[in-house]
Amino acid sequence: MLIVQKYGGTSVGTIERIKSVAERIKRNVDEGHSVVVVVSAMSGQTDGFIALAAEVTDTPDDREMDLMLSSGERVSAALTAMAIQSLGVKARSFTGRQVGIVTNMAHTRARIESVSADDLKTFLDEGYVAVVAGFQGVNEDMEVTTLGRGGSDLTAVAVAHAVGADVCEIYTDVDGVYTTDPNMVASARKLDKICYDEMLELASLGAKVLYSRSVEVAKNYNVPLVVRSSFNDNPGTLVVKEDDEMEKVAVSGVAYDRNQSKVTIHGVPDKPGLAAMLFQQVAEDNINVDMIVQNVSPDGKATDISFTVPNLESARALKVSEGFASEHGARDATLVEDIAKVSIVGVGMKSHSGVAAAMFKALAENKINIIMISTSEIKVSCVIDVKYTELAVRVLHDAFELEKEPSA
């Protein structure tokens, strides 16, 4: 098999861990596999660079940041290659440029445009383990760019596609993807398999094992992912295209997100196009709106508009909303920060009816008031008071019997 393995910052955080990564790779090579390794910077390194830049200036230049940030992965790639070599296995590091990862021009958050991997393939054919510095590429001016948070996952998936890997293993500090946060629900069960769309919903809902962008690319190119731990040999969770078996299960997991705030504009005059205007202003301010609810007023002359945003953007969202309120004759705008979003996710929902109703019922039976609701084909989300988050997650995990292995 041709395997791409990505190791995060924690997995290469010390020389001891790098050596243990090298031993895992040697085992894979000894079993006859070809291996491409993608490494992140040693944990703490990237944040250290960001802190240094912050000491220099409040507004560090993105191009210079990229040159500095990309150094972290070069160091861990070199050390990992040395560690593999010291076990008697041929290995060779590759920078983003040397892999031929070409990105667009957006420094610090570049998008990969193409991956040639010609040299890398040549060395793979000659029996080398290729160790790729993650998180980086070059733009068409041959300037070093970086891919933003989760960038090394993206490197791994893109390289896996470019070399036609059989699987892309994402090594991290957890055993895989769980039915919900195991720290919150003791009976949370590790999933053996999950489909891209479910993983996307879980990732965007804050299950931090994988970033959405990497899952999207894996889905587009149909690259099978495995999320697993670098600290043990457990098999992890396979992320692949949905299949019939998956559809038999209505709900695969329960996710939650406590980093949400709700902005409400009260007494908005009931004029056509006003809501559109509001959300255009919000979008222009680069604020990510998640859910929107509009309550029709009893007299039909004014409405309340509520929407949720990430906590980090709530102050800006309130400011925009206050400006909008005074400009268009609405009463005022308020901010509620102590809310949370709980969600159930599962591709089986498409073919199972009554899933949303079962969720609402479970919450109601436990006196958890639902503030807002949004649904997609494979997800139902409810905004609730933040103090009920744990209760809601446990209740839903129980209600859908997620602790039980689905019958084959």
Next chain:
Amino acid sequence: MLIVQKYGGTSVGTIERIKSVAERIKRNVDEGHSVVVVVSAMSGQTDGFIALAAEVTDTPDDREMDLMLSSGERVSAALTAMAIQSLGVKARSFTGRQVGIVTNMAHTRARIESVSADDLKTFLDEGYVAVVAGFQGVNEDMEVTTLGRGGSDLTAVAVAHAVGADVCEIYTDVDGVYTTDPNMVASARKLDKICYDEMLELASLGAKVLYSRSVEVAKNYNVPLVVRSSFNDNPGTLVVKEDDEMEKVAVSGVAYDRNQSKVTIHGVPDKPGLAAMLFQQVAEDNINVDMIVQNVSPDGKATDISFTVPNLESARALKVSEGFASEHGARDATLVEDIAKVSIVGVGMKSHSGVAAAMFKALAENKINIIMISTSEIKVSCVIDVKYTELAVRVLHDAFELEKEPSA
């Protein structure tokens, strides 16, 4: 003026110092100069990388070392560029590759083969300060290479030549080149000017302000160097081609080197070609022989051969010599480690007679026994007992009146 300025690891060792470097550069730009900056890694960084590699393996791969080591200068270049930008001056970092520094294939000790600097010149013309990551280049396979110790000086000199700089300033933690070590002789005087050949002799004799390789390249391309401190505005020492004025002074400086050992092979049979054979074996073992003395034996049948080597190579030199002795019927080989070399250097020696004699006389008057002597056109060196080093340096500094400014 077009100025290349090189800042060593101590000069960019903290964010505070990087900011002070940026302020100096801004002053130069405000005075109307074009500036290219070459930076070393922040002090401690390179040794930190070497220590990390040593934790991984006893025999780190040179190619991987270079990828790791070159990261240090990339980080300091990015931070320096940011610091300059934060003062409102346009600045831009360049890696070795981006400067077009092409080296030979020898990783960790590469030689520069060419410097194109095309992009760099374009940005200089547009009013940018170019900040170059020192110590690195790429070979013809586009692999990152490093230039060995003192490599950033070499980058500075090579870039100065490539862009046709008016001067190449080497910023360090001392005020310039002194008539001798100021820590040893209180009356040591900073030299205003010195010629390349004198600087070469002083550099190779252990005056650590500049590495020989950089001076050689500066001499070849006639690049004027200035050695000065990054911690004050003193003018430093100019290193240029020799001129008539310089030749008026017989001796410019006194140097010493305590890192020398003497190996003696006793009772070598007086056969032609034997000495040549010995030194070929020594050279094949990569041992750098400095001085050689052969004493003709009284009976003309056997001789003693002595040579000096750096302390670090003395054990290996003794081993080779012992092997040689037993193989060729010499009596034995011995090692003396407590020796030192003191030297007087000056281009004026070429036209002044009696300089060597004056040196021997000054040492003899102070009962300092001379063990070995070697001379070149512009240098006389004596090997003495290490315990007399300080005395010898002071005596010679006095004898040649180096504390006095030469009359114009």
